Amino acid sequence: MSKTDNELNHLAIIMDGNGRWAKKRHKPRFVGHREGMDNVERITLAANKLGIKVLTLYAFSTENWARPKEEVAYLMNLPVRFFDKYMPTLMENNVKVNIMGYLDELPEKTYKIVQRAMSETAHNTGLILNFAFNYGSRREITTAMKELGGMIEAGTLKSEEITEKMISQHLMTKNFGKYQDPDLLIRTSGEQRISNFLLWQLAYSELAFSDKNWPDFDEDDLRKFVNDFKHRNRRFGKV
Numbered sequence: 684m685s686k687t688d689n690e691l692n693h694l695a696i697i698m699d700g701n702g703r704w705a706k707k708r709h710k711p712r713f714v715g716h717r718e719g720m721d722n723v724e725r726i727t728l729a730a731n732k733l734g735i736k737v738l739t740l741y742a743f744s745t746e747n748w749a750r751p752k753e754e755v756a757y758l759m760n761l762p763v764r765f766f767d768k769y770m771p772t773l774m775e776n777n778v779k780v781n782i783m784g785y786l787d788e789l790p791e792k793t794y795k796i797v798q799r800a801m802s803e804t805a806h807n808t809g810l811i812l813n814f815a816f817n818y819g820s821r822r823e824i825t826t827a828m829k830e831l832g833g834m835i836e837a838g839t840l841k842s843e844e845i846t847e848k849m850i851s852q853h854l855m856t857k858n859f860g861k862y863q864d865p866d867l868l869i870r871t872s873g874e875q876r877i878s879n880f881l882l883w884q885l886a887y888s889e890l891a892f893s894d895k896n897w898p899d900f901d902e903d904d905l906r907k908f909v910n911d912f913k914h915r916n917r918r919f920g921k922v
């Protein structure tokens with residue numbers, strides 16, 4: 684019996700290598716970030732064409748605040764640049780934007796543009812472009828534990844009633860329902876680390892690594908990784 688192809692509904696990408704991309708071209712780091720931002724649009728449209736339902740992109744981690752303040756200031760303005768440049772294309776392609784993270788800690792201008800992007804695209808029914816922005820998985824899980832602990836203290840939950848499904852429903856990916864867990868995680872730039880990204884959700888995800896730096900990762904690369912995934916023998920913990 685031929686093995687049926689795996690369906691790729693949720694793709695997650697750690698978009699690494701933007702600074703190295705710039706350094707190789709003797710350009711400042713922000714040029715790599717800007718190129719990386721333009722590549723977000725290219726890969727979003729490519730993923731939409733491939734029928735991917737959710738594309739989660741690790742844009743800024745809770746640890747990234749430790750970067751030089753000028754770099755953080757530049758990064759915090761990228762969402763403004765991105766939507767100024769690409770909102771019409773996102774709307775034309777029926778893309779729905781979601782941003783998950785501790786958004787109340789963002790600068791006001793950044794917060795306002797991401798909230799506006801989510802509301803302007805709320806009724807779109809195509810690919811969900813999900814940015815992990817000021818996101819950290821251990822903090823996300825800790826927040827979920829605090830919420831469940833509060834329910835126990837309030838007497839609305841008993842500890843023996845806690846299930847894996849209940850914990851999933853207290854994570855930032857809860858609104859993706861059956862697409863909550865990525866089917867495939869790709870990390871670019873040759874690094875092979877998870878870096879505090881979707882630790883709970885990636886439990887049974889396939890992992891793939893590209894030696895290309897994010898700005899160079901193109902539609903052909905995406906198609907090759909997706910095709911490779913479709914022919915993998917996924918186990919989900921079984922033999």
Ligand SMILES: CCc1cc(N2CCCCCC2)n2ncc(-c3ccc(F)cc3)c2n1
Binds near residue numbers: 720721723742743762
């Ligand atoms: C603030 C961190 C950051 C960095 C970044 N880079 C720089 C490093 C990662 C590679 C991609 C390009 N991008 N690219 C798009 C966004 C973006 C985020 C949210 C949003 F609603 C719209 C766009 C972005 N955000």
